[in-house]
Amino acid sequence: MGEIAESMLDGSCCEQCGEYLGEAVGYAQCCAACGGDSEREDSQMRRASNRESSNRLLRENGYTFDERNGAAHLIVQTQRGIVDFWPGTGKFIVRSTRYEARGVFNLMQHAAPLQPAAPLEIQWKPHMTPFSVRAYLQAGFILAGAPADSK
Structure with a gap:
């Protein structure tokens, strides 16, 4: 094997174009122009x-x-x-x-998603005004037994 091939294999030169990269690292690598960090970019993507x-x-x-x-x-x-x-x-x-x-x-x-708490049910009483009935309904309560005209 020639010197250039050895330099490419030990990582002191780019394995594609032969550009000098510095000290040998023990494995083949590419320069930035040849796409040396393509694996890192793929991982990030x-x-x-x-x-x-x-x-x-x-x-x-x-x-x-x-x-x-x-x-x-x-x-x-x-x-x-x-x-x-x-x-x-x-x-x-x-x-x-x-x-x-x-x-x-x-x-x-x-793990299943957290289910919201069941809505509270309130029993309608004759003293409840239409305003209070609307307020309970808007707050998410279920009003049981309310006459149709109060909703």
Whole structure:
């Protein structure tokens, strides 16, 4: 094997164009002009895509969460408690049990979304004015037994 080939294989020269890169690192590498960091860029793009799609999937399936660190860390409210989720890598940890796994689909399979509390039902009484009936309905209460004209 020639000197140039050895330099390319040990990483002191670019493996594609032969440009001198410096000290040997022990493995072949490319210069910036030849796309030396393409793997890193691919990884960053894949993580950004994972962040977007995981965020959308969780919202579409009824999960509520807080975004931290530019949506790189999501704090998800589930029926099993609070879950820390990093959508770029897919890692999640259930805080209460310290259960760890990876993948947004595994998260959705492991912990169902937090269901809102059932609406409170109030029994209508004759002393309730139409104003109070409207106020209860707007606040999300269910009014049982109210006459049709008071709603």
